[in-house]
Structure formats: structure tokens, C-alpha cells
Amino acid sequence: MESFIETSRSIQEVKLLPPLTWAYIGDCVYELYIRTKLINETYMKPHALHIESIKYVKASAQSEILKRIYNNLTEEEKDIVRRGRNAENHHLPKNANVQEYMYATAYEALLGYLYLTKQTQRLQEILKISVD
Template identity: 50%
Template sequence: MENDLFNMKWDDISVKQMNPLTLAFVGDAVYEVFVRTYLVNRNRDMKVHNLHVEAIKFVKAHSQSEIIKKLETQLSEEELYFFKRGRNAKSATVPKNADVQEYRFATGLETLVGFLYLTRKLDRLNSLFKSIITLKNQGEF
């Protein structure tokens, strides 16, 4: 398994035993790669600084908080479980540019993304990412 890092799959039981902030750590990176890939695909000639400015609109805690609030009703019971675990996790980190509630909701979204990624539920993850793009295009965040 260690030799094929891109195809690692964690079973649901192992993931459920993980600290939600560990899942958020992974989910943050996966979400960032999704956003950057999406932006580069749409704006191949855009300067890197401008891509970065656009990426911030997706990844800041306020935006992630708004996204998950709008998607929450679309989550399965299992997905809601992971979102809530992340949202309710006590972090030693203090948010710089967001209030605590926004930061916690953003952590919940990242935890959910981490769970879906590690358990290789990639179709569902892709579906959520498509919903996020739709929300962005509608000016919802």
C-alpha cells in the first residue's frame, strides 16, 4: 500500500477512528487542489497572482462556511456525521480572518472532504465539487 500513494484506500472504520482535525488537514489540501485545478482549467492564460486571488474566494473560511450551510441538506447521514465531527472539533488554532463559527463550519467542510477522499468516494466528492462551482457561478458566496 505504501508504494501506491495515489491509490491508497482507507476503510470507513479506520477513518471514523481518525481525529477529525486530521481529516480536515487532508481535506484542506484536497479542496485546495480542486480549486486550483478548476481555476487553471477555466483561466489558462491568467497570471498566477490573479489565480491566487480567485482561489482565495473559494478557500477562505467565510466562503467555506457559506458553502457547507447551503449543501448541508444534501448530505447523507454519514456525510453529516463527519461534517459535524469536524465542526465540533476543538482546535488550538485561532482564526485570523474569520469568526469562530465560520472557522468551525469551514473545518467541518474540510473534514467531510478528507473523509470522502481517504475512503475513495470520489464520485460523491466530484458531485459536491460540482455543487460548489454551481453555487459560485450563482454568486452564492
């Protein structure tokens, strides 16, 4: 995935960002990936696309993805996941239990971290194994 939006922070600066900031960006990265994937693979009206995308982006689905791919992560990536999972979040999940929400946040933090540190090849690999 070539970045069409330039990030100007150094890797050291990205490492100092709060994990919830990584998750904030990771949520967008994953949502855009899923929406693009659905548009490329199907012909649906926007409402149907939205309904289909929810199956991928809801917290319970992201939590399951992280559990499934965890053993394929590097030690650095596992550390990012740990930091994302343990980040203090005062937001209460609507349609997930707290554990699912924590794991979904960890998954989004990983995606956001990889995006912000411009590790686009690894980001692509993780996104691909996440939905295949």
C-alpha cells in the same frame, strides 16, 4: 475524480482518525480542486490565480458552501460534518470569526473523509455543487 495518490487505510481505520486529520486532507483536496478549476477555465498569471482562489478557499466562503449544501448531505455525511465542526481546534482564525472557522473545518473534514474512504464519485458531486 480518480485518485492519483493511493490511500492505504481501511474505511474502519479512517473512521477512527481525528476529524481534524480529515480536515487537514480535505483542505488539500479542496485547494487542488479550486486551483485546477481556475487553470482549466481561465488564463491568469500565478499571482492572479492565487488571488482568485482565495475567494473560494477562505473560511467564510467554505462556511457558506456548507450551509448551502447541508440539506443535500446523507445522514452519514452530516455526522462527519458535526464531528468536524465540534472538533477541538486550538488554532485561532486569522480572517474569519470562530463560527465560520468551525463550519469551514467541518466542510474540509467532509471532503477529507470522502477522499480517504475513496468515495470519489460522491466527492466529485459535492465539489461540483459547492462551486456551481
